[in-house]
Amino acid sequence: YVLQGTAFQMHAAKEYGTLVRAYEIAGSWVAIDSFADKRPYFFTFLVSLVHDFTGYRLINIFLVNVALTPLFLALVYWLTRTVTGRGPALFAVGLMATLPLLGQNATGAGMELHNLTMIALVAALAVLYLRAPDDDRLVALVLGAVLLSQSRYESVIFVLPTVFVIVLGWLRAGRGLLPWPVVRAPLLLVPYAWHNRVLTATPLHWQLQAGQTSRFSLDYLANNLAGAWAFFFSFTGRLANSWFLSGCGLLGVAWAGVCAWRWSRTAPRLSWSPEVIALTAVATGIVANITLLMFYYW
Known part of the structure; x- marks a missing residue:
């Protein structure tokens, strides 16, 4: 509503x-x-x-999410292919398409799918920028990050990984790139600050539960972790989850840890490609985002 x-x-x-x-x-x-x-x-x-x-x-809001779905899956394919190949990219799209939560948002009226699409888009722009840093690609990346910050409350976090990618691009280019749209871009974040100030000054909009006095608190961590575990590994069929994908995710995290350990023991260490650097930066933002949400009231 x-x-x-x-x-x-x-x-x-x-x-x-x-x-x-x-x-x-x-x-x-x-x-x-x-x-x-x-x-x-x-x-x-x-x-x-x-x-x-x-x-x-009324149907227009649903049509927007329907239109965003193939765009998001296309970005998932492209991002996966940049670091692996065609087969794993198709497999990644297939896994993503089997997630009930994605289908729920693709046919719903929420803004979560739009936020996901913007995260994937910024990741793609970061990859393109690090491959060949120039003014046009930098402007696209910065404007993408600004728009992402207006997609969900906590998505402003991704401004920090974007700044990191920008600095790395300067180092790769051997010079600082500061076209005028990038210089003026911080002003585009001022409305976000104003909006957040209004929200902070209006506790009624927080929609807190009985007994809660703050939007963020360490007291929320235990319940949020328990709720996340119950969602990811629920077998009841009443939630839009996939315990199979959750299990695959845990295996993927374990494998990533093994690869990182092997890389740290390799001499000389292999340098990271621009694609891996960009996706790692965005992934760091995602981890920070999820971590922040664990201290948020629900």
């Missing part, structure tokens, strides 16, 4: 806010009351653009 209301307000009134009350006055739809939602507004902005082209329809 909130995402739909925000997209409608951006479409009809060209302002950011979630509609609460509106009346038809002399043939015009007049918004009487709205509030600033706690969610970033990039996804609702995309939905409002679809409303602008087709007229307001």
Whole structure:
């Protein structure tokens, strides 16, 4: 409801806010009351653009997620192929497509699939930039990171891995690249800071449970870890999880640890390719994102 209301307000009134009350006055739809939602507004902005082209329809928000699904899977294929090959890339797409949670978001009205697509897009832009650092690729990467920061509350974390990739690109190029769009890009993060300040000053929007007084706390860690384990390895069929993929993920983490240990004992050590560096930086952001969420109220 909130995402739909925000997209409608951006479409009809060209302002950011979630509609609460509106009346038809002399043939015009007049918004009487709205509030600033706690969610970033990039996804609702995309939905409002679809409303602008087709007229307001409830189905539009679902169509946006349907359109994002093949784009996300294509990015998964491309990213996997850059570090492995065609076969593993197809296998990765197949595994991702079997995840019930992906299907739930692909046919739903949430903003999670959009956030995933933006993370994959920024990872792809980071790979392209590190392969051949230049002004155009740097601008694309920076603008992608700015848009990603407006996709979900915690996605601003990915600004830090992006800065790391940018500096590595400078070292590879042997010079600093600072085109004007990159110099001005930090100003594009100011609306995020304003939005977060409004949210911080409005505890009602936090939607805390009884007895909770903070959005982030060490007290939430135990329950969040237990909930995550119950989701990943549930056999009840009542959750949109896949215990098979969770098991494969644990094996993958173990294998990555073995490979890292072997690499550390290799002399001379093999240098990392631009693709591996870029994906490792983004993966670090993902780990930081998940870690932060473990201290968040739910």
